[in-house]
Amino acid sequence: MKVTILGNNSALPAFGRHPTAQAVSVYGDIILIDCGEGTQIQMQRYGLRWRNVHHIFISHLHGDHYFGLPGLINSMSLLGRTAPLHLYAPAELQPILDAILSVADTVLCYPFYFHPLPTEGNMVLVDDPSFSVTCFLTEHRIQCHGFLVERKTRGRKLIPEKCREYEIPAAYYEILKQGRDYERKDGLLVKNEWVTTEGPSPKKYAYCADTLFTESFLPTIMNADTIYHECTYLEKDAEKAAARFHSTATQAAQIAKKANAKQLLLGHFSSKYKELDQFREEAEAIFPNVFVTVEGTSYEV
Amino acid sequence: MKVTILGNNSALPAFGRHPTAQAVSVYGDIILIDCGEGTQIQMQRYGLRWRNVHHIFISHLHGDHYFGLPGLINSMSLLGRTAPLHLYAPAELQPILDAILSVADTVLCYPFYFHPLPTEGNMVLVDDPSFSVTCFLTEHRIQCHGFLVERKTRGRKLIPEKCREYEIPAAYYEILKQGRDYERKDGLLVKNEWVTTEGPSPKKYAYCADTLFTESFLPTIMNADTIYHECTYLEKDAEKAAARFHSTATQAAQIAKKANAKQLLLGHFSSKYKELDQFREEAEAIFPNVFVTVEGTSYEV
Numbered sequence: 001m002k003v004t005i006l007g008n009n010s011a012l013p014a015f016g017r018h019p020t021a022q023a024v025s026v027y028g029d030i031i032l033i034d035c036g037e038g039t040q041i042q043m044q045r046y047g048l049r050w051r052n053v054h055h056i057f058i059s060h061l062h063g064d065h066y067f068g069l070p071g072l073i074n075s076m077s078l079l080g081r082t083a084p085l086h087l088y089a090p091a092e093l094q095p096i097l098d099a100i101l102s103v104a105d106t107v108l109c110y111p112f113y114f115h116p117l118p119t120e121g122n123m124v125l126v127d128d129p130s131f132s133v134t135c136f137l138t139e140h141r142i143q144c145h146g147f148l149v150e151r152k153t154r155g156r157k158l159i160p161e162k163c164r165e166y167e168i169p170a171a172y173y174e175i176l177k178q179g180r181d182y183e184r185k186d187g188l189l190v191k192n193e194w195v196t197t198e199g200p201s202p203k204k205y206a207y208c209a210d211t212l213f214t215e216s217f218l219p220t221i222m223n224a225d226t227i228y229h230e231c232t233y234l235e236k237d238a239e240k241a242a243a244r245f246h247s248t249a250t251q252a253a254q255i256a257k258k259a260n261a262k263q264l265l266l267g268h269f270s271s272k273y274k275e276l277d278q279f280r281e282e283a284e285a286i287f288p289n290v291f292v293t294v295e296g297t298s299y300e301v
Numbered sequence: 302m303k304v305t306i307l308g309n310n311s312a313l314p315a316f317g318r319h320p321t322a323q324a325v326s327v328y329g330d331i332i333l334i335d336c337g338e339g340t341q342i343q344m345q346r347y348g349l350r351w352r353n354v355h356h357i358f359i360s361h362l363h364g365d366h367y368f369g370l371p372g373l374i375n376s377m378s379l380l381g382r383t384a385p386l387h388l389y390a391p392a393e394l395q396p397i398l399d400a401i402l403s404v405a406d407t408v409l410c411y412p413f414y415f416h417p418l419p420t421e422g423n424m425v426l427v428d429d430p431s432f433s434v435t436c437f438l439t440e441h442r443i444q445c446h447g448f449l450v451e452r453k454t455r456g457r458k459l460i461p462e463k464c465r466e467y468e469i470p471a472a473y474y475e476i477l478k479q480g481r482d483y484e485r486k487d488g489l490l491v492k493n494e495w496v497t498t499e500g501p502s503p504k505k506y507a508y509c510a511d512t513l514f515t516e517s518f519l520p521t522i523m524n525a526d527t528i529y530h531e532c533t534y535l536e537k538d539a540e541k542a543a544a545r546f547h548s549t550a551t552q553a554a555q556i557a558k559k560a561n562a563k564q565l566l567l568g569h570f571s572s573k574y575k576e577l578d579q580f581r582e583e584a585e586a587i588f589p590n591v592f593v594t595v596e597g598t599s600y601e602v
Contacts, residue, residue, distance in 0.1 A: 011375070011376070011379050012376050012379055012380065013341060013342050013345065013376075014345075018342070019372075037338055037339060037341070037342075037368075037369065037372040038338065038339045038342060040314060040338070041314050041319070041338075041339060044314065044315075061404040061405050062405050063371055063372055063375050063401065063405060064372075067338075067368070067371055067372045068338065070364055070368055071320075071338040071364055071365075071368045074312070074364050075312070075313050075314075078312050078313055079313065090404070092400075092404040093404070095400065096397060096400050096401060096404070099393075099396065099397050099400070100364065100397060103362040103391070103393040103394070103397070103443075104362050104363050104364060104443065105442065105443050141406060142404075142405065142406050
């Protein structure tokens with residue numbers, strides 16, 4: 001499970017940095033979180049295939065988090081997509097997208113499902129065999145959601161040649177994945193560890209979108225393996241951060257520490273900062289495992 | 302007067318080529334024609350200052366011609382623009398922009414004027430001392446406009462040190478620009494050509510946006526110095542071009558020839574073509590002075 005950064009800047013593109021977008025890869029599926037202007041071009045640049053995208057999540061309706069969405073949706077149609085696409089976003093986006101398609105006389109050539117985000121509380125949005133996504137509210141100038149992406153275990157991993165060697169019928173494979181042994185008709189007890197290895201473990205990635213410093217969603221993101229937390233500003237600009245419902249690098253690190261996370265990804269940098277080294281230094285003073293995200297880079301969760 | 306290409310591709314960004322946008326520079330003013338996704342980033346890349354943009358023209362409401370507009374409008378506000386901005390676009394765009402601003406709880410911090418384009422015939426949209434812009438209808442799948450940008454002469458150009466040498470009062474300068482001589486009180490007749498040089502000549506740039514091959518707007522663009530004409534396809538794909546209300550390189554050249562233009566800029570290439578040499582070859586067989594536009598390149602009109 002990894003997160004590829006497509007845009008790490010705040011509202012204004014600057015210094016070659018783009019507005020927010022991230023691709024979370026889980027077992028080959030790509031979950032797109034936010035979709036700032038230029039996302040489809042960034043996906044091309046970094047080799048992310050839209051065919052693997054089935055779910056898009058939009059945190060809130062400030063343009064730097066969704067102005068790339070109409071272009072991406074449209075391009076998928078022009079490129080002949082047939083697989084369904086699920087969009088999870090604040091309800092007010094639906095009439096805007098409808099109008100954009102309508103004035104262009106465009107009918108998407110694939111099934112497109114708009115799922116409005118709740119205005120209160122957490123909600124499990126997707127619960128697939130491979131992963132789940134839950135939204136939670138942050139504290140921003142307008143309604144804004146974070147997303148908790150949880151990779152599920154797929155049980156133990158089969159060693160195909162060993163399974164064949166011990167002549168285990170394919171019908172029994174799912175049971176092997178659960179860790180059970182297999183007793184053959186000739187009485188041999190095939191131990192599970194002879195024919196399987198440990199499978200991928202569950203993982204938690206918490207995307208804490210634009211927000212004031214707040215502990216309100218701490219219970220939801222507790223013990224996440226990786227937390228992304230916005231830090232538009234450095235601590236010296238904490239007043240400006242608060243006035244604009246944003247956070248500082250120090251505050252992001254405090255959240256990661258309180259949440260008992262394993263690592264912290266920083267992003268959503270203000271265009272007033274050309275150099276970003278201070279963001280890492282500031283956060284590392286509080287929490288040890290910090291990455292100042294770089295566009296085109298993938299981070300293991 | 303020059304045209305800087307910010308995007309030269311058709312609907313899908315491909316091979317590093319972006320969707321349509323052009324900046325026409327006239328006496329330091331920048332006129333933006335179409336505004337595909339990524340235009341604000343392309344402007345940064347090629348050093349075009351939004352402070353010099355006062356007029357934006359959108360040909361039609363297919364996304365590849367305007368999905369960069371909300372981001373640009375928004376960024377100008379975040380960057381503290383105070384000068385008015387005039388947008389000329391199909392009327393249906395206004396409620397979409399209003400909704401985009403409203404859901405973000407954004408009020409632009411500069412005067413923003415939306416001017417709906419007419420649904421029939423030509424219309425003079427801007428008539429400034431320096432330039433005028435007239436729209437004309439093309440033939441596309443949805444309502445679509447081309448734009449004729451005409452640079453006006455500013456009369457003859459003063460040679461300041463000569464004007465001072467002959468002690469001509471500043472109040473007489475505008476009359477000098479009109480080509481008149483000046484008679485001093487001591488009786489000396491200061492010949493106009495002693496104190497002025499030839500000024501910039503009138504120029505015509507015709508932007509022929511997405512369109513079928515049609516001669517319907519030929520009278521409007523007649524004798525243009527430079528014509529931009531879309532050519533999404535090569536002639537071998539002429540059937541596809543017609544079915545999609547687009548043109549071929551051959552057809553673009555035929556229009557340039559019939560319009561008695563001095564040069565032809567080609568753009569809006571389909572993403573099916575990686576190499577573009579054949580577009581030039583095809584057009585040059587009909588019309589001699591052809592440029593296959595390149596992003597970031599400026600073309601003298």
